[in-house]
Amino acid sequence: MEFNSTSLVDSFSQFLSEITAEKKVKQGSLISYASEINFKFEDKLDSILKSSENSFYFSSPERNLSFVSLDQVYSIDENGPARFSSTDKKIKELSGNVISNLDMKIFPLFAGAMKFTVEHSDDDWKDYNDSSWFVPEIIFCNSSGKDYIIYNYFVEHGLSKIKLSEKFEKKISIINNLKNDVINNSLHIVNSNGLSPKDKKKWKLSVNEALEKIHNNEIKKIVLSRKVELVISSTINFSHSLNSLKKEYPDCFIFAFHRGNSTFFGATPESLAEIYDKKIIVDAIAGSAKRGATNEEDILFENELLKSSKNIEEHSYVVEHIKETLRNFSAEISFDENPSVKKLKNIQHLSTKISAVMKTDVSVMNLLKELHPTPAVCGYPKEAALNFIKKTEMQKRGLYSGITGWFNLNGEGEFAVALRSAVAKGNKLSAYAGCGIVEDSVPDTEFEETEMKLKPILSLFSERS
Secondary structure, three states: OOOOHHHHHHHHHHHHHHHHHOOOOOOOOEEEEEEEOOOOHHHHHHHHHHOOOEEEEEEEOOOOEEEEEEEEEEEEEEOOOOHHHHHHHHHHHHOOOEEEOOOOOOOOOEEEEEOOOOOOOOHHHOOOOOEEEEEEEEEEEEEOOEEEEEEEEEOOOOOOHHHHHHHHHHHHHHHHOOOOOOOOOOOEEEEEEOOOHHHHHHHHHHHHHHHHHHHOOOOOEEEEEEEEEEEEOOOOOHHHHHHHHHHHOOOOEEEEEEEOOEEEEEEEOOEEEEEEOOEEEEEEEEEEEEOOOOHHHHHHHHHHHHHOHHHHHHHHHHHHHHHHHHOOOOOEEEEOOOOEEEEOOOEEEEEEEEEEEOOOOOOHHHHHHHHOOOOOOOEEOHHHHHHHHHHHOOOOOOOOOOEEEEEOOOOOEEEEEOOOEEEEEOOEEEEEEEEEEOOOOOHHHHHHHHHHHHHHHHOOOEOOO
């Protein structure tokens, strides 16, 4: 579906005339223009993501928000231990220099991701920095059932209304001319690595090593992950993959971050922080059980999960960490005393939603730094668990179990823990899954849990031929 570019360009030109007449524009300003349009970007999702060196997709079920963005006008890429504070400093430099007509209640400005931890990346992750956030040039956004386009421009040396209007017109013409995606549902796995009995045995040895640390009271909980490498019969069509994930896992955040030759994507149930109206909402998810084949069996598994001392212990570490962290940012915290059960298509989890009223002048990056990584993806105590993970895991986690999402300069944002995910390059793909090891963990059971967590990605393709 195309949209009317003539009226859109005319409206944009009028906006530029108004802000230049008022002498609002100066060097270092970010111009952000929004307009409601009639454009269903899902029809061209794969083409849009692959048309740029830097593009991003995000879908939030609770906020009825989804968007795809491409190209960048302003970026904050950081590596090393100071990535949170360095990012925060550059965000503050831009704050106050935004000129916008935005009247949407909720809108994205920055999009991106941060790795699980600072690392020297392997080939899977060489296209991504430790921390990568960018202001896209174009954002197509669906918010509460309405479609919008947001066009951003960073003023470096001055502003020519005519040239900028022409640039905007050319950009939307290119997008309008993109063909609707041709969906290929017949992708299958040609080859794989990480699914053999030998791989299972090797991973169970790591679990037993973790259990030894726990039995010796050196660590309370350790989250171990594994990687599965796949060769697919053709390149992945992200219109099919992302829309399939959205359909099969409607309660999850669906995301894709395309950079260079790589696309990191997935469907995660876990919110790290949702920030709106001066409130923080964090969803503590830890402790898992499979779904039943019948309703009666499903309820049986749910009740076993709620009574499982192993899973309750695993979950409690996450809840306590989040509560303790939020006390530094809020004097008003609320949560349910007992966890509920969050049911996904193939797995169910213990879940506790924690909300807090933010103190004034809270730094979003400082909040993320203190929250992440939670014991749900790392372990407890954090530093001891991290050291064990770095020594034991054979693969680099990269963006897997890191942070992905969006934020704006009005103190709003959504940040998800990047689970149930994979990174793709051409027809090659690396998928990741992990589970929490505590004192009562059984290696075979934990391996079965990782198999369930790999299913959202692996089910996108037919069985190995």
